[in-house]
Amino acid sequence: MTETTMTIREMCEAFEVTPRTLRFYESKELLAPIRQGQKRLFTKRDRARLKLILRGKRFGFSLEEIRQLLDLYYVGDQQHTQLKRTVEIARERLSDMERQRDELTTAIEELKEQLNWGEKMVAASQGEQKAAE
Amino acid sequence: MTETTMTIREMCEAFEVTPRTLRFYESKELLAPIRQGQKRLFTKRDRARLKLILRGKRFGFSLEEIRQLLDLYYVGDQQHTQLKRTVEIARERLSDMERQRDELTTAIEELKEQLNWGEKMVAASQGEQKAAE
DNA sequence: ACAGCAGTTGACGTGCACGTAAGCTCGACG
DNA sequence: CGTCGAGCTTACGTGCACGTCAACTGCTGT
Incomplete structure (x- = not known):
């Protein structure tokens, strides 16, 4: 099993x-x-x-970028220079990811506000099919 | 200007x-x-x-998914039913995004740990080119 | 012995998100 | 008046991430 x-x-x-x-x-x-x-x-x-x-x-991430990242997760037999380079790449990816997360957080907040607004509109138009205009 | x-x-x-x-x-x-x-x-x-x-x-997100989302941001003349559906889609996207953010947070933590480990390795192999085996 | 099925290797096809080149239009400028 | 640049349309090309199909191989059960 x-x-x-x-x-x-x-x-x-x-x-x-x-x-x-x-x-x-x-x-x-x-x-x-x-x-x-x-x-x-x-x-x-x-x-x-x-x-x-x-x-x-x-x-x-693209598959190529992922391949780079995997190298970091599975080093173990790398030479110093290679390892150093990999660490640098990972550091860049890390800030990418942190930026991405921050943006995502902002976007979530914005979308939440929009949703509140949208839900209010739905509630307001309950029973009155012709509220437009 | x-x-x-x-x-x-x-x-x-x-x-x-x-x-x-x-x-x-x-x-x-x-x-x-x-x-x-x-x-x-x-x-x-x-x-x-x-x-x-x-x-x-x-x-x-794909461009098609983005198009769906934009509909929410720019409603204004939608009918009730349509608006309701759009709100539903947005709710789904929102939980997608929250899940994605949580995953991202986890991944960031993991990558940070790996980086610490990698940096220690780099430091440890300073000056000794043939530490392997 | 042989069908059946899981797995394999090419090789070509597909959808997405554009890039790129060809040829047209139109207003501005010397 | 020509041409120059900015912008336009049409159409084919490209890279990525696979999907799909054909033709094989190698067990497995009957």
């Missing part, structure tokens, strides 16, 4: 993606499932990465 | 977009600049909408 590896089908159901998507991500070097003969076997590492990939996508 | 309308060129510089983009948005009914003969004149309303469009894009 809670085996260490999963087939492509199991991954698809667990994460609600298609096989095509997983193969595509592998071709872009976002995932690196091990091979048993010809078949792919997805490890715990792949599952963690996929989770991050899907989250990154929801934030509007 | 602070005239009520702007040319396409002025819009482009003000918002850092291309003419093509503005025409494209018009073709998708996101903007509706008035025409003076053949030329487009962008009003204050268009500028407000464009600002919202660009923000929406940064949040990962």
Whole structure:
């Protein structure tokens, strides 16, 4: 059940993606499932990465940007220079994300105000179909 | 200077977009600049909408979704039923955005931790090029 | 032995969000 | 009067993120 590896089908159901998507991500070097003969076997590492990939996508990052980010999450064998560069990239992404969150917060506030206004209008036009003009 | 309308060129510089983009948005009914003969004149309303469009894009909304949202921001002559529906859509978008913000907050925290770790690694590998293995 | 099914590799198709190039129009200016 | 630049339309091209289809391979059960 809670085996260490999963087939492509199991991954698809667990994460609600298609096989095509997983193969595509592998071709872009976002995932690196091990091979048993010809078949792919997805490890715990792949599952963690996929989770991050899907989250990154929801934030509007491109797959290429996500690949950069994943490098940070899974260093471990990088050289100093490479690691330093990765840290820099991550710092930039981090401020991107913080800016994005701040904007989002503002937008939420604005939308809430609009909603209040809209709801008042709906309430006001209850029963009077021809309030316009 | 602070005239009520702007040319396409002025819009482009003000918002850092291309003419093509503005025409494209018009073709998708996101903007509706008035025409003076053949030329487009962008009003204050268009500028407000464009600002919202660009923000929406940064949040990962599609242009079609943004169009839905803009309907809410610029109602004014909607019927009751239509307005009610629009309010519903907006409520859904709002919870989308709040979920997105919460996720983003979590991701920011995680990335910060990773960064701290990464920076420690960088510091630790100062001067010793061959620390690996 | 053979059907059936999960999985695989190309290769081409698709929708979105524009970019880019061609050719037209129109008012301003020397 | 020509032409110059700003803007216009039409139409095809592009990059990304997959979808779709065809043709294979390799177990699995009967």
